[in-house]
Amino acid sequence: xxxxxxxxxxxxxxxxxxxxxxxxxxxxxxxQVLKITATDPGAVKDMAAFAKQTGxxxxxxAEAGGEYVFFMKKK
Amino acid sequence: MSKKLAIIATKGTLDxxxxxxxxxxxxxxxxxxxxxxxxxxxxxxxQKDVSGLKVSPLGNPAMPMKMxxxxxxxxxxxxxIPNAIMSIVPGFENLATVLMKxxxxxxxxxxxxxxxxxxxxxxxxxxxxxMTVELFGFDHSQFIGGVEFAGAAKFxxxxxxADVTLFI
Numbered sequence: 001x002x003x004x005x006x007x008x009x010x011x012x013x014x015x016x017x018x019x020x021x022x023x024x025x026x027x028x029x030x031x032q033v034l035k036i037t038a039t040d041p042g043a044v045k046d047m048a049a050f051a052k053q054t055g056x057x058x059x060x061x062a063e064a065g066g067e068y069v070f071f072m073k074k075k
Numbered sequence: 076m077s078k079k080l081a082i083i084a085t086k087g088t089l090d091x092x093x094x095x096x097x098x099x100x101x102x103x104x105x106x107x108x109x110x111x112x113x114x115x116x117x118x119x120x121x122q123k124d125v126s127g128l129k130v131s132p133l134g135n136p137a138m139p140m141k142m143x144x145x146x147x148x149x150x151x152x153x154x155x156i157p158n159a160i161m162s163i164v165p166g167f168e169n170l171a172t173v174l175m176k177x178x179x180x181x182x183x184x185x186x187x188x189x190x191x192x193x194x195x196x197x198x199x200x201x202x203x204x205x206m207t208v209e210l211f212g213f214d215h216s217q218f219i220g221g222v223e224f225a226g227a228a229k230f231x232x233x234x235x236x237a238d239v240t241l242f243i
Contacts (some may be wrong), residue, residue, distance in 0.1 A: 013183040015101040019193050024102035040183075053105045 001060065001071050003035040004028050009062040010039045010067065017043045018050050025074050026054060033059065043068055080107045082241045083236035087116030087147070089128040089175060090135070094243050096190035102239075103197035111194075112230040114204035115229055115241075118211065121203055121218045125187050129172045132161050141161070143177035195221055 007024045009017040009054045025036050034049070044061060047070045051058035059071040080102040084095040095117070099109045104179045113121050120126065133136050140154040161167045179186070185193075195201070208215070215224065223229075234240050 011183045013185075015097050015104070015190075016183070016185055019100055019104050021198075022197075050105065 001035075002033065003071060004032040004071065005034050007036045009033060009036055009043070013040050014042050014046065018046055021047070021050065022054075025072070028074055030074055033075050034072045034074065036072065038068045038070070039066065041068070043070075047072070051056070078107045078239070079233065079237040080109045080111070080239045081230070081237040082111045082243060083230065084111055084113045084117035084120060084243050085115050086243065087128065088143075088178055089121030089130040089172060091123070091243065092120050092189070096187060096194055098241065098243075099199045100190055100194040100197055103153055103194065103199050109194075109197075109199040110137070110202060110230075110233045111199060112202045112204065114207050118203055118207055118213060118218075120187070120191070120207045121201060121222055123217060125191075125220055128187065131167075131168050132156075132171045132177045133158060140171070140174075141178070143174055143181050156161070174231075195219075 005024055005028050008019055009020050012020065017036070017040055021034070021036055021049070024036075028034060036043075038047075044063075047061060048058055051072060055075040057073040057075070059073055061068070061070050063069075076144070082099060090175060095111055099111050102109050114157055119125070130138075132140060136158070140152075141152065144150070159215075161171075195222070200223065201219075201221065202223045202225050203218060205226055208224060210216050
């Protein structure tokens, strides 16, 4: 998937992946896509909850080899 | 209009320092307007220097005592040390604090300073209880910048309109 910004949140635990995501989204424009890579299993539900509450769109959420990759489109 | 979260932070130990800052910073990231009212021992969390925050295994019977180093099988052992022994061994609290800090670091959990800074960057408001500041002999200069000093009425001014209110 194409993306405009890449956020490496590996090794970070709650609530840092969410806080960094919020910050990274502030640095891109509306409609642009942020790719987030995390290792915190809690991030799976958290990213979905973050998207739901902030109105940003979680385009995909996938796990591969102990890493979680999310694509989020800024509102 | 954004949702509002009001928190009262009353505890001053390292373990209890986390919930107010984690919840405040996360809520701010979700778009909440957040105010945290620090009172009694919670005032310690606003001091410039929070390196002295400690965790006590005493009175925390559910706290796991695990070693943050060594091979996996060793880290998994829960050292079941009776409270009576913990209480008479000098420096046990310091030891528990060192182990807790190492565990926090090993797990990629942010430090209190970092979460506090992130909260302030996200415009979380910190209010310190002026009555307890005087009661415990604190001086305003001991606290970080950006803290307001006020009383219970100030808390209710915000909490009365809040969607979520937590006492921690």
